Amino acid sequence: MNQEGLVIFHLLGPVRLGSEAVTPCPASPTSLGILAALMLAGGHGLSASRLKRLIWDNPPRSAMSNLRTYIGQARTHLREYGLTDRLHTNRGTGGADATYQLFIESGESDVQAFNEHTAQAGVASARGQFDVAMHRLRQGLSLWAGPACSNASGSTVMRGYIYALNEQRLLAREDYIEAGLALGLAHVLVGEARAVVADHPTRERASEQLIRVLYSSGDPHGALNEHRRLSMRLREDLGVDPSPPLQRLYSAILSHDESLQRRQDSRLLGWSA
DSSP: OOTTOOOOEEOSSSOEESTTOOSOOOSOHHHHHHHHHHHHTTTOOEEHHHHHHHHOSSOOTTHHHHHHHHHHHHHHHHHHTTOGGGEEEEOTTSGGGOEEEEOOOTTOBHHHHHHHHHHHHHHHHHTTOHHHHHHHHHHHHTTOOSSTTTTOOOOHHHHHHHHHHHHHHHHHHHHHHHHHHHTTOGGGTHHHHHHHHHHSTTOHHHHHHHHHHHHHTTOHHHHHHHHHHHHHHHHHHHSOOOOHHHHHHHHHHHTTOGGGGTOOOGGGGTOOO
């Protein structure tokens, strides 16, 4: 880890550099895509041909020349933060065989830090330490400044990696709500649960959590309304009905099933954790 133990490589939001990375790098989306790809490699080398596939779906004829230009721009960004020595190039037998490697020490990447927090949260939840899990997840989620790599461009393959990062954030938000429900903190989770549903209006786990949060915080009508909203949206958008676990939850609310107040884990409703 660097001497101060600070995160200096940022992908969770706009691509940024430096320990006080408030402002995104002022660069073209493609050069930031190169920088993001090197960061995502986690210290492993990327060949020029691999970088081409990460940046372009259909590389132009001038791809190698363009790639060298973008690598030069990446070096310029790194130089502005005293990180020039972190990007190494192995030329191989020619330009097409070159390998680029961005050296990132342990703890210097926000992705590394986020993954560490979520992993520790998972361990804590498995042990029933939901307060520890909430704390860890809160710390991990605080590293995010918006959708991952929001100022960078890339190929379909690259967008797949970025999508996976954003999915990890969503799962962490849901796990945070689940841990809070296990602690009986439904009343403080309403805002977060609503925000997740607003971002993902047809995601059943998010809606199921909001229903449980509303019911447990004393708003059964709001819970039923959320189920109706989801049912209508699923039929209109996807042509499907809510899953059996959501239907069972709806029936339990209608019958004022007292066991709802005792449930601490979504697995008891038939959802996988």
